[in-house]
Amino acid sequence: MTTTIETQPAETVPEDGKPVVELKATGKSYGNIRALHGVSLSVHPGKVTCVLGDNGAGKSTLIKIISGLHQHTEGGLLVDGRPVHFSTPREALDAGIATVYQDLAVVPLMPVWRNFFLGSEMTKGPWPLRRLDIETMKKTADEELRNMGIVLDDLEQPIGTLSGGQRQCVAIARAVYFGARVLILDEPTAALGVKQSGVVLKYIAMARDRGLGVIFITHNPHHAYMVGDHFSVLRLGTLELSASRDEVSLEELTNHMAGGAELAALKHELAQVSGVDTEELPEEGDVTTPAATAPDGSA
Missing domain, CATH: 3.40.50.300 (P-loop containing nucleotide triphosphate hydrolases)
Incomplete structure (x- = not known):
């Protein structure tokens, strides 16, 4: 069973x-x-x-x-x-609520399908002779990855051999499958x-x-x-x-990320320092918060 x-x-x-x-x-x-x-x-x-x-x-x-x-x-x-x-x-x-951290919580030397079910493995057989249902896990991992548009030629390859973007995508597909x-x-x-960033996006x-x-x-x-x-x-x-x-806008978002309000407040002082181009810096009234x-x- x-x-x-x-x-x-x-x-x-x-x-x-x-x-x-x-x-x-x-x-x-x-x-x-x-x-x-x-x-x-x-x-x-x-x-x-x-x-x-x-x-x-x-x-x-x-x-x-x-x-x-x-x-x-x-x-x-x-x-x-x-x-x-x-x-x-x-x-x-x-x-x-599922979290995919930067280290991805994967075991690099284990196969892709094994990492997909890591900690939530499928088993079969009566107790105490239960064993991993490897065939079903491989099939399920392949189907779920394909549903997310991820096609891997060999699920037996160690996940550490995948690119960073591919590993991120496997982690996302895993979270989706387990009900996130x-x-x-x-x-x-x-x-x-x-x-690779484009692939993840x-x-x-x-x-x-x-x-x-x-x-x-x-x-x-x-x-x-x-x-x-x-x-x-x-x-x-x-x-x-x-x-x-x-x-x-993207420009406003970038300004907030770059500390645009602080740069705007310091623009006058920065202009007095040689070698600092302040022409592109925002004025104090330019950085608004929606x-x-x-x-x-x-x-």
């Missing part, structure tokens, strides 16, 4: 446009250090929410709160409209070239089209703007910008 793993369809989402995951004035403190403060964010099914910020902006803390690694110390975290406090990442997974409703992607294009769009809510963590505004529906820019643990795609979006998605 073959034991199969039941998955939840991506269509299992809240009705009437309500967000799957919601942060309301959420914050996290480590002793006297406040890593995150007053952050509100909504993740809707079939939408890509891009969270941008420089190193130390609070992106990692945000991921850890939503994925169950850390608990928030202020504000609230809601899933399907209900307040939650995840104690472990397994609780977040059970709620349909919200997919958190931690800097998936950070270490990739232009072509394509699969992010495909995951969105399958009804998943995607949280795309990145420091690259150009990558974010290609697939994003809503943009949140973090700076020093607080939310500097929260705007939908039709409220902000109306912040409320946690429920209204303006």
Whole structure:
């Protein structure tokens, strides 16, 4: 007898446009250090929410709160409209929240199909003689990868032999198969070239089209703007910008990411330093912040 793993369809989402995951004035403190403060964010099914910020902006803390690694110390975290406090990442997974970290949590020397089911292997046979159902796992992995548009000639090849973009795509397909409703992607294009980054962005769009809510963590505004529906820019643990795609241009998003407001304030002083071209820097009145979006998605 073959034991199969039941998955939840991506269509299992809240009705009437309500967000799957919601942060309301959420914050996290480590002793006297406040890593995150007053952050509100909504993740809707079939939408890509891009969270941008420089190193130390609070992106990692945000991921850890939503994925169950850390608990928030202020504000609230809601899933399907209900307040939650995840104690472990397994609780977040059970709620349909899957996180793909930069290291991808794969075993490089294991085959692709083995990594696809790592920790959730299919088995067959009576106890105590149960054994891995290798044939079914290979077939299922191949079908799921093809459903995401990923065609690999040999699923027996070690996953470490795939390109960085291909490994990211396998991790995305794995999360989709195991019932993720919200997919958190931690800097998936950070270490990739232009072509491989494009491949990953394509699969992010495909995951969105399958009804998943995607949280795309990145420091690259150009990558974010290609697939994003809503943009949140973090700076020093607080939310500097929260705007939908039709409220902000790529240039404005880039300015916020580059610290445009600070550069504008320093433009006069920088102009007095030899060798610094200030012509392209924004004026203080040029860097505007679109109306912040409320946690429920209204303006």
